[in-house]
Amino acid sequence: MEIRDQINKRNVLVVVDVQHDFIDGSLAVGEGEEVVAPLNEMATRIRATHLGRVAYTRDWHPAQTPHFDIWPKHCVRNTKGASFYPTLDVTPSDTIISKGMGQTDGYSGTEGIAKDGQTLETIIQPQGFERVRVFIGGLATDYCVKATAIGIADTFRICPDVVEVYAVREAMRAVADDDTEAVKAMADAGVKIIDLKQALDLIDEHRIER
Numbered sequence: 001m002e003i004r005d006q007i008n009k010r011n012v013l014v015v016v017d018v019q020h021d022f023i024d025g026s027l028a029v030g031e032g033e034e035v036v037a038p039l040n041e042m043a044t045r046i047r048a049t050h051l052g053r054v055a056y057t058r059d060w061h062p063a064q065t066p067h068f069d070i071w072p073k074h075c076v077r078n079t080k081g082a083s084f085y086p087t088l089d090v091t092p093s094d095t096i097i098s099k100g101m102g103q104t105d106g107y108s109g110t111e112g113i114a115k116d117g118q119t120l121e122t123i124i125q126p127q128g129f130e131r132v133r134v135f136i137g138g139l140a141t142d143y144c145v146k147a148t149a150i151g152i153a154d155t156f157r158i159c160p161d162v163v164e165v166y167a168v169r170e171a172m173r174a175v176a177d178d179d180t181e182a183v184k185a186m187a188d189a190g191v192k193i194i195d196l197k198q199a200l201d202l203i204d205e206h207r208i209e210r
Helices: 032-047 120-124 141-155 180-188 196-205
Strands: 008-016 053-059 095-099 130-139 163-173 192-194
Touching (some): 032 053, 053 141, 141 180, 192 196
Parallel strands (some): 008 130
């Protein structure tokens, strides 16, 4: 058997900050609710793949933080504004990554941590002969999605053929009317910009029957 036949193929979905305050609260993003359906579709597909993982990042700010000198108060921990949007399909098998918990801005999900100590890096980290495809979407394209995508690409820059990072067009929305600059920044960092159909096809390529 050749080595390439022994390579495990794994999918990871990173859903960024699909929370009340970014959809219908103090920092609502235009058409923010539209990201939910494509994210749910990808999550369902990925959970059905071999060792597929779904991680949800969330802003989880204290009531007082310098971050609120820049932005309106939002996503204060244990408030409705910080809760996930109700139609977002979060299951017990998924991992929740909290960020912005101290006095930092916490734009990138790579700065966050789960209750059990997991991080996006440990979730994505290839094991042995493994290739990982990471799909990213959420809110907002020009802030936390961009920062998270670039953070992941930078973390695994030495192995771009082993960890592939994709941002999915239909699954993200920007604060600004024009997301061209944010999309270019991600692409320049090695993130591939794709549409939902391409994402689903790529996910299915890594599908292995359990």
